[in-house]
Amino acid sequence: MPPAKTDQLDLWAESGLDGDDQVMVDFLLPTGIYIQMEVPRESTIQHIKLLLWKEAQTYPLFSLLGEMEGHMFECVNQAAVHEELEDETRRLCDVRPFLPVLKLITRNCGRAERILDSKIGVLIGKGLHELDALQDQQVKDFRSKMKRISEEKMQRMQLMSWGEWLRSCYSTQLETESVENLIDKHEGVIKITMHYDQSQVCSVILYIRDCLLANESPHLTLVHCDVVKAIFEKEICTIGSVLARKASNPPLPLPPKKRTPTVRTLSVFPALQLIKGALSFVPLAVRAGLFHGTELLCKTAVSSESSSRSEHVWNKTLEFDIAVCDLPRMARLCFAIYAVMDKVKKQRSTKNTHLNKYQTIPWVNTMVFDYRGQLKTGDIILHCWSSFPDELEEMLNPIGTIQTNPYTENATELHISFPEYSTQPVRYSTVWCLVGVACVYVNKEWCNNLKEIMERDPLSQLCENEKDLIWTLRYDCRENFPQSLPKLLLSVKWSKHEDMAQLQALLQIWPKLSPRDALELLDFNYPDQYVREFAVNCLRDMSDDELLQYLLQLVQVLRYEPYYDCALSRFLLERAQSSRKIGHFLFWHLRSEMYMPAVSVHFALILEAYCRGCIPHIEVLKKQVEALSKLKAVNELIKLGTIKTKTKQAHLKEAMMTCLRQTGFIETLSNLHSPLNPNILLAGVHVERCKYMDSKMKPLWIVYHNKLLGGDTVGIIFKNGDDLRQDMLTLQILRLMDLLWKEANLDLRIVPYGCLATGDHSGLIEVVSSADTIANIQKTSSNMAAAAAFNKDALLNWLKDKNSGDALDKAIEEFTLSCAGYCVATYVLGIGDRHSDNIMVRSTGQLFHIDFGHILGNFKSKFGIKRERVPFILTHDFIHVIQQGKTGNTEKFGNFFRQYCEEAYLILRKNGNLFITLFALMLTAGLPELTSVKDIQYLKDSLALGKTDEEALKQFRQKFDEALRESWTTKVNWMAHIVAHPS
Template identity: 50%
Template sequence: MPPGVYGMQDVWEREGWQQINIEFLLPTGIYLNFPVARSDTISTIKKMVWKNARNEPLFSALSDPDAYVFTCINMTAEREELEDEQRRLCDVRPFMPILRLVAREGDRVEKLITTQISLLIGKGHHEFDSQKNHEVNEFRTKMRTFCEERAQVRQMLPWEPWMEFNFPCDLEPCSVVAQSGKSHSGKKILVNVKFEGSEVTLQSLSFSQLVVQAGLFHGSELLCKVVTSNEVSVCSEPVWDQKLVFDIGVSDLPRMSCLCFALYGVIEKTKKRPTKKKNKRADCPLAWVNTMVFDYKDQLKTGEFSLSTWPSVPAESIKTTLINFFQHLKLREIVDNKNYTEFFEDEKELLWKLREEVRQRYPESLPKLLLITKWNKHEDVAQMVGLLRKWPELPAIHALELLDYSFPDPHVRSFTIRCLRILRNDELFQYLLQLVQVLKYESYLDCDLTCFLLERALANKKIGHFLFWHLRSEMHVPSVSLRFGLILEAYCRGSIFLIKSLMKQVCCIYSLCEKQINFSSTYFFCIYTVIHVKAVTRKRKQSLFRNHLCTSVSFLDANLFCFSADKCKFMDSKMKPLWLMYKDKYDHVGIIFKNGDDLRQDMLTLQMIQLMDVLWKTEGLDLRMLPYGCLSTGNKTGLIEVVKNSDTIANIQRNNSNSAATAAFNKDALLNWLKSKNPGDKLDQAIEEFTLSCAGYCVATYVLGIGDRHSDNIMIRETGQLFHIDFGHFLGNFKSKFGINRERVPFILTYDFVHVIQEGRTNNSEKFERFRECCEQAYKILCRNGTLFVNLFALMKAAGLPELSSSKDIQYLKDSLALGKSEEEALKNFKVKFNEALRESWKTKVNWMMHSFAKDNR
């Protein structure tokens, strides 16, 4: 087999995974083939080519080596010029082991930057060009100018602002002016619709007729009555030849009107006994699609559009599944609270009548006013837009809610961004995860939110770093890859000086994802599968792994770290995560790379814990929380910060007990461990750290409904600081076995925890009552900020997390935070939960014992 893609694995094994035969095509028409080392730079390889070519015909026709550049087909299937000749072959990752030598031409710098950006975002620029879409082209042009201008401004910064940018800064962003909508009164909309499908598939579903329903929506509001077509026979290209008329004037269509279509199959239901009544008919949804009525230029769409429909339900269940058409549209339920989302008609009339008073006295009630606005009446819309121009800026806790899909009007979204501009960089970073998800709700590429995020990312290195990875981690999702790819391209254009650093990080991720890459694929990754090849010894794998990553950088910090290759290793757990070590000037920082787990839920949970910590500290309550770093970098890949000098409760109990069976019930093990790590006067401080942190995590895990709390995912630092890890289940999605709920307490408060809090004395009720008071105070603070947590979780519904996909999932959070109840009622309920956790803690111990047995028998 020639050394092509499918033969490369054999070649590398035969060569000891150090060399590979490369085919070289010279501009003189001469062909060369010789082995090169994977660690050779392009410059070294070029010298080898010249040395080997000296004895070949037409060598004298070659010019100086600097007049030529190697080209290859890269991982994004593009022709890439290898201008940076200090890159190693294993970093280039050519599609095939073929390098072509060509004369330099064109703008070398521009080509290099374009190629690097394509590699960074995982999407070739030719894919954007092939769209042949005016919106895409105009957005790329505008955003490139936008970002490059800000990059030029940044280069002119004096010393102090430059330091603030890099380490990082709190710069006030510039304003972005929103474009207003245009009137289209007097026009009519004529839409021709044809569904093309498989005749065989349709006829196999036991129905003979097809029907189309269409509706006009503004967010989740139906603007007029749904219209239904006539029935036609099932065929591969059904044609209705019918005009569907909507009961609404064009002048009353709001700017963000959405036209929605659904295709149904008609099933006749015949009763067993004949009756005079006609047979009942059931409609099975087959496919749906929606499109905006106005284009990104605020003009009514014209011409022909080819829209790909989405299947409503799997074919195998379509006969029995009857769901409403509009459940399949890209909509979400509004927060399920009658006093907040549902109004009686008289309440709507009063709220609209007193809208000016609402603006003056209750500005935070803007979402309620927007929900009852009649968006199918242009007069009401005009008054609401005028009111928005005078509306006072809202704090983030209320403004963030307006980014939900239920508020699509561009004036509303512009107002929201105006409110978010007052956020400091640290505050913006706190909500960055949600703001990236909200981009999925935007109807057009060019929007205020995109400009706002790019503006702040280009003005703050930390925000830019995490914006890049939040976007990059979802580039594998087809529905957002175009939008996110274009935003990433714009960011990179404005951050040319960071491309080298980002390239190292992206290359490092590829190298760490060894399980997803193998030599039977069409990619050529030099080092990327070497770690998991059985023929290589563990010692050899460790050595190759460390050598490759010696120039890598940290992901959880925007600033670079020096890589400590000798301290990196493979961990022994099931997924074989990698333990990476970095060091700064003073200390080592550990990072665990995981491949196979979706870390986005962990990211969200840790974000909420960090927010709780901020809210508590604002009110003078420091509960010593430890929201360690966590970053999703791609499809089920990511990194987790290692908390040094810590161990799991399970290990501490096991190492301080004579028998594994009784380890979970040894109440002295934890206190003895703390004594051994904190001799003398240090013990009091360690117990204080434990007491405060235990209170914080008791409240946090209860409010967030964290499940799967066993002794291997609760840890403690040698200083006494307790913290939880592994948040694979939240919002009350608790694990069960044999139909029995394994989470039988509201939160973890075992007697060995109480034993530490009481300093080992059973009669030390004063210490325990102080612990209880900390829990109650922490809970009351969270309840007062309950709306913020609900809003942030609601905005994350776009992320597609299995345990957070609808407002039904958020109901647990509303209940745990006692939304709609008084503080006294909420606290009374929490006290019941607290006593239950303490009383039923023996059940936790049984679960921990069973977990230890299961772990030991794996």
């Protein structure tokens, strides 16, 4: 592995690959010959191989090499992994080997397959040889199944007509009835008529270019339009779809054993890495719990204590008080290794030992049944995780991953053994029962109690009596409260096989839920496979646009799936391979978290399956990945110049522009689909207008030409070093709020700009055109920075400069509506750090907020004093604009603006359960301010869930008055911010 403290760019620069046009490369030939020669750093691998071949003719043993096509290069990449450069269209500067050494190796058979595997590996950020090397039958079975499905779909796609193909792949971009008229394929010429919507036609042009089905190279002719005229290359479309057949596993008779698999813990080592700072002889113990979701199925088991200087051994069988036949299919065993704290405390008096039981407990989870439904047996080695969430009961982490830690060298090993129960494999057996309506006497009090329980929010806890009532009246729930299925599931006794069978049969006749209600069933609390299949079946009613709205959560929910081949994985692949736009965002949501060890294998498998089913999309996505790599190199170059050489800003900007003008950068950064919106083609970089921003991580401000949109430019901010996932979540919720308001005929002019995490603390943000920050607007209106924040006329005067006549009235109306929307949204979501550089206004009047690093009431403080004292931002200069600069115009503010706010708040309240569900589904994403259910409690309080509309409205009005009364504190904070950031 490369040295941890060595900057990879430094290594690259020292190797000469980031400097001159020529670079010295060492070539190792299979004949044992070593050749050193200069090659152009911008050359493709294919051209470099040709140069090497000409040079090798002058060396001995050349005749033993054979044909040039029978060889390819291999290098050690930046991750210190051997990479075969099968895709020879890549340039050397894009490959960026760890050292300038290329080894020539002989190709094996199946070159086309190897090229595809190489492209997929580079694209997803994990070589497929790493998946090949995994000794995991589940991985092999999943890959084999997905490959077969993709090949079958490819054969079907090749038989489709153009109209059928477009209708199946791009239904979100095209009106179904206009597809056949839009495209006329005749004698190798594709004609596209421009009297249809321009954005639709542009989308079709771009997609056809990447996904041609023809066997010849057709010409593209645009009638009434000379924007694009291009000859397309021959390429076979292999858009696949995952329509997996449900595997049948005939149940075998269960053995007469009456206990769970007893777990015998054999050894744990090394001791010094179990508890940081602990001595090797500190007594250690193992705690184990059997869970279904977050429900503990029976009493936890604890091993005996062990003190050792090397290995810890517990000679004890851990038994659980539950019958084998009562084990749920998704039962999981959770382990934690901990120090016996009372004995450690005694040692503290004589030893300087500092222990923290929560921060240092190694933990690990494993399923009781494997992916085939077979009860696990034999010895298993589990590599533990060290990071441990706070405030978990029983010191166990059931919500944590069931994957073991891949970093085995530094991980604590836990050896466990499942006993043999039978000479034959024991499989999970589903006992189906006939469902009939039970005759249960229901009195009025029971009905009222049931109704009250069903109307509670998802965070409300159920007591045992309430669970018993729900289960008793489960048929009434089905008839009268079908959306209450989550509460019924929480009432099931998952440790009783009879109850599980009753539920599984009941699911067969349960009414279909709306997709929004079904989302809650994908939470970790509902791990049963039949429940999750029911939920996914409900999601099939989603349109593509609706699916995109919730795709962020659906990807995170994959973390809860213990097995790779599940209903949710198949559903996402099926929809992604049927819609290029869904596939685009599924790709980036998965790839952006490939660096996380707990999900890297699972996400890599889904990415590989998607790529094999959408081969034409590979080149489109590959260009985006390469472009982001180039932008990252520019960003790190600027950081390097700022930190190490203290280069002046003007010189750094010039260096940035010089870099962007290089041939390799121009080719890579031009003519690519925007990762933020795949319907937009980024034609070329407008280098003169590009810059880097003067903040800690030096984000790049990149301006693109966009010929397909009438010559308009497109701005994109590239960030490297900031985690954008919390911003992405907040903007998604803002987009949902905007949708809910519009469904209720209330348009509050929200600006949910694009934001996309693309990797480890990196991503893109859309630049909103014709907009400026409140801080800049105030500073340009005043000669003194300290006085700028108190100039209430600055904002109104700025809008007057941008708009005249009737346009000004329209701009003020836009400002009023958008200000109301963001006041309510920022209050409900608890968005903090609202200084004047985080609020912007468009020239058309729309106000909008940016930068959501603090949410759910995590307001900033300094020296223990809360800096933000208002529930939301509503300053007097905002009110001045709303009142059109007329102090006496209180009617518009009181009757219109305040009414907008109250109406918007009540609409969000009606959908409070949906917001709670969406945040709950993100709990394991690792967002800094969303780590436990307690964080979501803020939403319950801000939306006043559990109260009547009258009570909630009274609470909101109090917050509204508080925002007005304390707005002077906001102005003081803004003044301090402007003084601290004058430029």
